[in-house]
Amino acid sequence: DVKVTQSSRYLVKRTGEKVFLECVQDMDHENMFWYRQDPGLGLRLIYFSYDVKMKEKGDIPEGYSVSREKKERFSLILESASTNQTSMYLCASLTHGGNQPQHFGDGTRLSIL
Amino acid sequence: QKEVEQNSGPLSVPEGAIASLNCTYSDRGSQSFFWYRQYSGKSPELIMSIYSNGDKEDGRFTAQLNKASQYVSLLIRDSQPSDSATYLCAVVDTSGSRLTFGEGTQLTVNP
Numbered sequence: 001d002v003k004v005t006q007s008s009r010y011l012v013k014r015t016g017e018k019v020f021l022e023c024v025q026d027m028d029h030e031n032m033f034w035y036r037q038d039p040g041l042g043l044r045l046i047y048f049s050y051d052v053k054m055k056e057k058g059d060i061p062e063g064y065s066v067s068r069e070k071k072e073r074f075s076l077i078l079e080s081a082s083t084n085q086t087s088m089y090l091c092a093s094l095t096h097g098g099n100q101p102q103h104f105g106d107g108t109r110l111s112i113l
Numbered sequence: 114q115k116e117v118e119q120n121s122g123p124l125s126v127p128e129g130a131i132a133s134l135n136c137t138y139s140d141r142g143s144q145s146f147f148w149y150r151q152y153s154g155k156s157p158e159l160i161m162s163i164y165s166n167g168d169k170e171d172g173r174f175t176a177q178l179n180k181a182s183q184y185v186s187l188l189i190r191d192s193q194p195s196d197s198a199t200y201l202c203a204v205v206d207t208s209g210s211r212l213t214f215g216e217g218t219q220l221t222v223n224p
Contacts (some may be wrong), residue, residue: 023144033212042216043201073193090156094205094212100211101147104156 005103006091019078021108023091030058031094032074033102034058034066036087038077041102043090049074116140117194117204119215127223132189134200142207146178148187149201151217157201158195161187192222 001037007022025032035058044062045058047066055066063085067075074093091105120135134148145164149157163169163176163185175188185204189196202215 031211035214043214045211045213048211092212101159101162103159107156 003089004093004103004105006089006108009106009107010109010111012111012113013081015079015081015083017078017081017112019081019110019112021076021078021089021091021110023074023076023087023105024072025093025103026072027093027103028071029093029095029103030071032068033092033094034074034076035090035092036060036085037090037107039055040046040083042061056067086110086112116213117202117215119200119202119218121218123219123221125221125223126192127195128192129221130192132192132196132220132222133186134189134202134220136185136187136202136204136215137183137206138185138213139204140204140206140213141180141183143180143183143204143207144207144209146176146185147203147205147212147216148174148176148185149203150196151199151201153198189220192220193223194224197221 004025029051034046035043049055049068064078087107092102094102117138126132148161150160151157161176163178169176173190177186199217199219201217
């Protein structure tokens with residue numbers, strides 16, 4: 001069974017802090033994704049990666065960066081956290097070709113004070 | 114035009130009724146389609162996948178795909194209160210690397 005693990009379920013940080021959200025998957029999937037989800041706005045793609053050291057901007061990359069040094073790990077970085085980045089963050093992985101479903105982690109509810 | 118559009122909600126049905134959820138997509142080359150269920154405060158959970166035109170049934174759930182019309186739907190028969198959740202339609206793009214979600218339809222099943 002596919003397992004996508006996010007490092008924290010709940011996180012509280014302060015404005016201006018550098019924040020790291022970690023995600024690890026155990027199925028050797030090529031593609032990994034970071035989304036944020038806000039009420040009324042659905043799932044919005046921040047960044048995705050289709051291979052180690054490769055990254056692509058999603059729909060809302062501003063204020064975020066990512067790192068993929070190993071195939072199983074995809075990190076989301078908030079360079080200088082702001083209150084409008086308070087949200088639920090979801091990591092997912094997908095095998096290339098798209099003929100398998102995307103698997104999600106449990107999510108990280110991040111609050112920026 | 115949004116890449117993936119779902120019928121606006123919220124949708125409310127009585128227990129035992131059929132709930133019908135609809136989704137259209139813009140990428141004509143899309144080949145893989147998924148329905149996820151998301152309970153409040155939880156992450157999305159896959160409930161159906163469909164890749165070929167026609168119907169696919171799994172228990173009380175039936176997914177329908179019509180690639181010519183760029184339309185995919187989910188029917189829930191004998192709806193139960195436990196089916197109350199937000200349902201997300203997701204479509205893999207032509208490259209096979211990106212999944213785009215609709216905004217979701219909130220379903221409430223009333224006892």
